[in-house]
Amino acid sequence: MNLADLSSNLLYVAFVAYLIATFVFGGAVKGNKEGTFNSEKRWGRVAITITLIGFIANLGYFFTRWGATGHAPLSNMFEFTTAFGMTLVGGFIILYFLYKTPVLGMIVLPVALLIIAFASMFPSEVSPLIPALQTNWLAIHVSTVVIAEGILAISAAAGLIYLLKVVDPTKKSKQRFWLEAIMYSLVLVVGFVVASSFFSLTGYEAEFTYVDKEDKEAAITYAMPPIFGMNEYVALTDEAMAPLIETPALVHAGKLTTVVWSVIVGTIIYWLIRLIFRKRIAALLKPFVKNVNLQLMDEIGYRAIIIGFPIFTLGALIFAMIWAQIAWSRFWGWDPKEVWALITWLFYAAYLHLRLGKGWQGEKSAWLAVIGFVIIMFNLVVVNLIIAGLHSYA
């Protein structure tokens, strides 16, 4: 077994460990009688041990891959997103030892699992570095950013737990709608993973040529049955399904097809859950948060941002500017990724100032923390895949 194979096997180990730990954390929390924490204490220790084993395997994946490729594995969509899943778990472990809260693990671990699964849908073979990335700043800048984002995301997890506890699932409200919307969007990621895996396992491929927005002939391979066809497409694969709708050149029909398949599959899964349990997902999770100390969740959410914000400033702005000055001759160029890093930073700066005022702690802070995570994910997914720029390495 060479180093690269060892690396991917370690990632599997981590994945499975997180999966098991999720259920143990869930059981630990659920097993509590109202107002007592005996089950948490007993099973929480087991769960965190499994998590730690997973995290060590995850670190093992990271460093063996580093050894195999000769560069920090933070250079493309697969590597960065996987590392994000890892730092998310790392952030959780730190806060677990500060506050001893199994319920946090029950929320963070499945999200980390989703993120790692999402990452695995992108090409994962070891790839060489383009000249712009051949420097130690890759490891310095990107690892700082990914650690900061992992920690900041913990505040969203704490916020989510806060909301699960305070939002009443039996009364119709804006809060109930948006909380369920968060759950639904997490299920959509599952939809993406399921759809991608299904079509990739069945070996689906359909090739087309088309005319791009610069009026040039180009080729594309669909990995999913084409719902949307590229501008002036011509099918090259015979038995492939004919696209239902042709899009103008501006719209990338291939990506749109992936999105729509994910939404279709995700929505089916979501409604299956709703039909089987006859409850909203938020309501399903409600029994798990009955013992949650709201003040503590608010504190964890705030603490995570207090730790994450300076690291984010250092990694995503200061180190980023130093590297940009070295590689691109200017420390700032309004590249979309740079702009969204600034937006993320401004958002958390606003959060910190708002918390000075009365009435912004608690539920409002929890919503803000969740929005912060949405911005981070937007920068990771949408800016990389849709808004092209200097940082589009995927």
Place this chain on the structure above:
Amino acid sequence: MENLQCQCGHMNPPGTNLCESCGRSLTEKEQNSKLVDMRYEGTARRSQTYNKSIIDKIWNFFSSVKVGVSIIIVLLVAAAIGTILPQQAFVPATTEATIKDYYADTYGSIGRVYHYLGFHDLYSSFWFIALVGMLAISLIIASLDRFVPLYKSLKNQRVLRHPSFMDKQRIYGSGAGAEDTLEKAEVKLKELKYNIRTDKNGLLAEKGRFSRWGPYVNHIGLIIFLFGVMLRMMPGFYVDESLWLREGETRAIPEVPGYYLESKGFELENYTGEGGEEVFGEALDRVGTVAKNYQTDVVLYQKAEDALPGAADGQEMVKEYPIRVNQPLKFDGYAIYQMDYRLDELKAMTFALTNKETEESLGELTIDLIDPVDTYELENGATVELLGYYPDFSGFEDGEPQTATPLPNNPGFLVKLITPETPEGETSFITIQNTVEPLGDNDFKLTFLSADTRDVSGLTVRKDSTLPILGLGGLIFMIGVAQGMYFNHRRFWIQQKADGTILLAGHTNKNWFGLKKDLDQVVEYASLPAYTDQQDEIDKAEKAEKEGEALS
């Protein structure tokens, strides 16, 4: 407005909430509340006191945190709008008209509206810069409005406070004490690294006051950073030039007086997937070619001090350096970056002068496409005169050949061929793979033999003297953030009344948990009276009231 005199006799400036000397509540609101509002120590902030003149109103506007946050949010949204479509710097068009057309052609009506609203150059727009300016003003005014009174108040704080100040603190306790209680408390607090001041029957223990300056320090860092950014508009601070340098060429570096750069060669290397790169084989098969290195080997020369101006010689070699991405050439505050390249630009073309009929050659000539000469003498007495040279021939206009650019992309030559047989000369217009004979059929022609090519390096010449200022701003910001976030300002006031009763109060700007942990140790060691967290009591009472309502 008049000064406020406290019962203790101290004159407080107008707008003060808590007496600067004894801490008594001065306003009705403070007097009626269960806990005092300790933010900014109850001092008079200008923004909360004056609201008459226009200056007051402007000051009050910018000193508000709400306004500051609103500016941040507006900036954030504006910045996001700028990423919906690419900014003009990233589109393949350079003139105003072509940029406008590009947005309309590529993005349709959305592009047209986007361009019309000026969003294609959003970050240099007047209003965006004005917003950043407003944020800077807000940073300065909001900080001054709070820092000045807070600093004065903490600097002049007294040890002894009025009991009404103490019992309105969140952490409060009172009860009987022993004779040595104060001394013992002092010992323990010293052990916990508190600074102690005593006055008569009272004690003030304080730790981490510097953390209160954190926000102001980080704001100063941001102001310095923004100042540095502004400074680059001043001439001399900032140079941004591009330099296209051909292999073998030496050129003066633009905007860098006295320096010359020679390119020894440009190299583009791709990953092969062989040797140590086998591990990348799969990735290379999927994506095709991946660049491994862009490199220009250069020699930097400096004009000798005693050299005549304009003289080509008199240059001294400074250094040889391979410029690569991430490894710019640095000298004298300047840096030169590998940014772009053009492969195989035509350098020279070699022709043979041949007799059309016999195909007999009268000799060869090589035309340098960057620096052609007027006349080429061949061995057998024949001459080729270059009447006109069009490096990037684009067609005829009014019978005259035109060139689109000065780059030799599609060279055209108007030549006169003079041979012993045709002493008058024959005129011919030659472009790649095409010959036009405007003045009738010729006997001779130039036959293309070969072309020399070379690579061109696209380099960026940069000087940015503001970088140290930006670095300083960033550093101060980080120090301020750490100072304000990772430390906290804890204080305890302890008093022993004549009858031996101990009054105990504590305050921190954050992390009450840590404060209580400190206090618990002191309470145990010095047998202080038990204390309560009055905020918790209030919360509990409120909760009970709510539940009571729900039950009834």
